[in-house]
Amino acid sequence: GENVEQHPSTLSVQEGDSAVIKCTYSDSASNYFPWYKQELGKRPQLIIDIRSNVGEKKDQRIAVTLNKTAKHFSLHITETQPEDSAVYFCAASNNDMRFGAGTRLTVKP
């Protein structure tokens, strides 16, 4: 089955800097890659997703890139703000969704 690895487990950046979170997956048949943001005590919220027929997708300060050959995808957050502080989960899906272990992002004001 699918195995998703996520790095780093924790990330601390200064407000205004960029943050990058990377994930690798094992199942070459996976074709859907969402990213979720989970604030403390809240449900995971979808922030961006990408499908395997696309290499990059952007939504304001958030972008995701996908390299199918290398089986890795990344989340990029630019101009970080304190409210970006949360745990971020990547996932890979080919019918069954598997999640990475999560990255705790802290944005220092």
Next chain:
Amino acid sequence: SAVISQKPSRDICQRGTSLTIQCQVDSQVTMMFWYRQQPGQSLTLIATANQGSEATYESGFVIDKFPISRPNLTFSTLTVSNMSPEDSSIYLCSVETGQVSTDTQYFGPGTRLTVL
């Protein structure tokens, strides 16, 4: 996106008892899932709730421990049976919208379970 509610939002239970968690969606959805999230951990898929047939369980999860019902396209229940402290966790239902497989999943607010 779908509006998803769960009941109860939290509960404290004694070991050996059972708790049934309800998940209600405001629109008909094909796929519903149940996840477990232990403190500080990632999301682990327990099972896919199939409408009109038995749920499909992931490795490590069995029907006797986590019976699931899915009577229609907007509702599902997960029961945590014969609970022990190790079952203390957040349980989340999730729904997949759209008609295509690997469509976007949205999560319910979760049920925080503490077993004493």
